[in-house]
Amino acid sequence: MSSNSLRTRLGSVIRLGTAPRHEGAHAPSARLPDETVLSNAAPANTAQPDAMLSDETAPSDRTMSGRTMLPSKTASVNETDDDMASGKNVAWEPLAAPHSEQRQAQQRQARDVGKPSLIGAPIRLEDDSPCNVEGFNADIARFEQRFTTLTRTVSRVLAGKAMAVRLCATALLAGGHILLEDNPGTGKTQLARALAQAIHTTCHRIQFTADLLPSDVIGVTYYERKTGSFAFRKGPVFASIVLADEINRASPKTQSALLEVMEERQITVDGTAHQAPDPFIVIATQNPSDHLGTYMLPQAEMDRFLIRASLGYPGHDVSVELLRQSHIRDRSQLISPVLTGSDILELRNVAQQVHVDDRILAYIMRLIEATRQDERLAIGSSLRGGLALTLCAQVWAASQGRAYVIPDDVRELVPFVLPHRLTPTPETSFAAIGIEQIIEEILDQVPVPALTTPTP
Numbered sequence: 001m002s003s004n005s006l007r008t009r010l011g012s013v014i015r016l017g018t019a020p021r022h023e024g025a026h027a028p029s030a031r032l033p034d035e036t037v038l039s040n041a042a043p044a045n046t047a048q049p050d051a052m053l054s055d056e057t058a059p060s061d062r063t064m065s066g067r068t069m070l071p072s073k074t075a076s077v078n079e080t081d082d083d084m085a086s087g088k089n090v091a092w093e094p095l096a097a098p099h100s101e102q103r104q105a106q107q108r109q110a111r112d113v114g115k116p117s118l119i120g121a122p123i124r125l126e127d128d129s130p131c132n133v134e135g136f137n138a139d140i141a142r143f144e145q146r147f148t149t150l151t152r153t154v155s156r157v158l159a160g161k162a163m164a165v166r167l168c169a170t171a172l173l174a175g176g177h178i179l180l181e182d183n184p185g186t187g188k189t190q191l192a193r194a195l196a197q198a199i200h201t202t203c204h205r206i207q208f209t210a211d212l213l214p215s216d217v218i219g220v221t222y223y224e225r226k227t228g229s230f231a232f233r234k235g236p237v238f239a240s241i242v243l244a245d246e247i248n249r250a251s252p253k254t255q256s257a258l259l260e261v262m263e264e265r266q267i268t269v270d271g272t273a274h275q276a277p278d279p280f281i282v283i284a285t286q287n288p289s290d291h292l293g294t295y296m297l298p299q300a301e302m303d304r305f306l307i308r309a310s311l312g313y314p315g316h317d318v319s320v321e322l323l324r325q326s327h328i329r330d331r332s333q334l335i336s337p338v339l340t341g342s343d344i345l346e347l348r349n350v351a352q353q354v355h356v357d358d359r360i361l362a363y364i365m366r367l368i369e370a371t372r373q374d375e376r377l378a379i380g381s382s383l384r385g386g387l388a389l390t391l392c393a394q395v396w397a398a399s400q401g402r403a404y405v406i407p408d409d410v411r412e413l414v415p416f417v418l419p420h421r422l423t424p425t426p427e428t429s430f431a432a433i434g435i436e437q438i439i440e441e442i443l444d445q446v447p448v449p450a451l452t453t454p455t456p
Contacts, residue, residue: 139350139353140350140354140398140401140402141401142350143347143351143398143399144399144400144401146338146339146343146347147169147173147347147398147399148399149338149339150198150338150339151165151166151169153335153338154168154169154194154195154198154335156194156334157190157194157197157331157334157335158190158191158311158331159314159318159321159322160314160315160318161187161312161314164180164309164310165191166399167307168180168191168195169195169399170307170392170396170399171281171306171307171392172195172199172279172281172344173344173347173351173395174306174348174351174388174392174395175281175348176281176306176307176388176391177281177283177284177304177305177306178192178281178282178283178284178306178307178308178309179284179286179307179308179309179420180192180283180309180310180311181285181286181287181288181309181310182287182310182311182312183287183288183313184287186311186312187311187314188311189243189285190332192243192245192283192285193205193243193330193332194335195241195283196241196283197332197333197335197337198335198338198339199240199241199337199339199340199343199344200337200340200341201239201241201279201340201341201344202239202241202277203240203241204237204239204241204242204243205236205242205243206236206243206245208244208245208246208247208248208249208250208254209246209250210250210251210293212251212254214253214256215235216235216254217235217236217254217257218235218237218261218267218269219232219233219234219235219237219269219274220232220233220235221233221269221270230270232269232270232272234274237257237258237261237267238267238274238277239277240277240278240280240281241281241283242280242281242282242283243283243284243285244258244282244284244285245285246285246286246287247284247297248286248287248294248295248297249293249294249295250295252295252298255297255298255301256301258301259300261276261280261282262282262301262304263304265278265280277341278341278345279341279344282305299379299423302421303384303385303421304384305420306388306391306392308416308420309416350398351391351395351398352391352394353403354394354395354402354405355403355405356390356393356394356404356405357404357405357449359449360393360405360406360407360410360449361390363407363446363448363449364390364393364410365386366446367386367389367418367442367443367446368383368385368386370442370445370446371385371438371442374442376424376425376427376438377423377424377428377438378423378424378426380422381418382421384421385417385418385421388417389410389413389414389417389418392413392417393409393410396409396413397409407448407449411443414439415436415439415440418439419435419436419439422438422439
């Protein structure tokens with residue numbers, strides 16, 4: 001079959017929306033089962049990945065998600081025709097195509113409103129101009145560079161805690177909230193202040209105490225004598241970065257004042273909804289060991305934190321170096337902002353386009369369902385836990401220069417995303433079985449999507 005004949009059978013119109021092919025150091029070396037090539041996969045917000053077509057699939061049916069599919073570039077057209085005639089599976093991928101100036105304008109407009117840009121303008125098959133693959137590759141490379149710059153800047157304040165810094169940066173770029181839980185003197189507040197200092201945006205700190213009232217957090221409506229009307233005075237929660245220090249020292253009533261703004265990004269006072277800034281993130285700290293005068297966070301609020309991280313004590317060498325610098329009272333003032341609020345929104349938009357294969361999504365849901373079915377847990381993870389894993393995995397992949405998620409991304413994040421959403425049974429607590437141990441067993445029991453080396 002000739003090339004022109006094959007193209008005629010495949011149709012004359014395609015739609016763009018695929019993630020880029022990677023080259024160089026970040027080129028993928030594996031693909032998921034069923035011959036789905038990850039490097040040709042579509043971003044999660046655009047189109048679904050294109051899998052191997054079965055022997056029964058007719059050439060006229062080789063369109064997926066509104067996009068015409070062409071044979072993989074690893075095989076010539078003649079080789080593909082021979083394979084099709086012999087009943088052999090053929091890898092298909094979307095044909096690259098350019099986007100018009102009109103679509104570029106639509107992309108810019110989409111970015112202006114904080115939404116991912118979608119490329120879907122139909123073009124003719126005979127147009128062989130390059131597509132926007134290089135542009136997305138550049139976005140991923142820029143994401144990795146800025147992510148590294150942010151984490152290195154924060155690490156200057158909190159040395160020796162690279163994992164905790166990466167987790168906090170991941171939650172920030174995923175649009176979620178962070179709960180730092182550890183013993184006193186481990187640097188929880190310093191990490192939160194350093195992250196806020198590294199971003200040029202509004203930042204407010206709230207020191208939670210037992211006598212703190214909800215109006216002290218969200219604001220209050222008061223009577224203005226000069227105008228003869230009521231006005232709303234915003235509380236410290238109206239900032240892009242809110243540091244809630246020792247959040248468990250406030251009463252449950254005050255803690256609940258954060259529920260609405262953490263989930264819906266708005267605050268309702270006297271029947272009027274007030275929008276929170278964008279980006280908006282709550283960085284909360286609490287001491288798990290000192291329970292005198294504290295109130296346990298309700299499960300509904302714990303579930304709203306994207307990530308819970310612990311710092312631990314610094315190593316010997318780092319501690320000695322900190323002793324040498326004992327004259328520095330506030331290490332967070334040693335750094336300058338390296339990102340702005342608009343940069344955060346732009347990077348968040350890029351992360352949302354990182355592709356997550358259907359088998360990875362199924363793997364995430366199997367992990368969530370395993371927590372619900374475990375007899376040692378009274379309450380398993382909600383669907384919010386699965387959403388959190390997906391968002392964090394996208395950021396985790398982009399921070400390593402990949403436009404697709406692999407199972408290792410999910411497995412590395414599970415110990416920090418799921419445990420605080422689980423509640424053990426009384427028998428489990430009495431037997432001193434920790435949540436972390438249960439999570440490890442679940443990770444060992446749930447089958448992982450296998451990766452196979454692509455055939456040349």
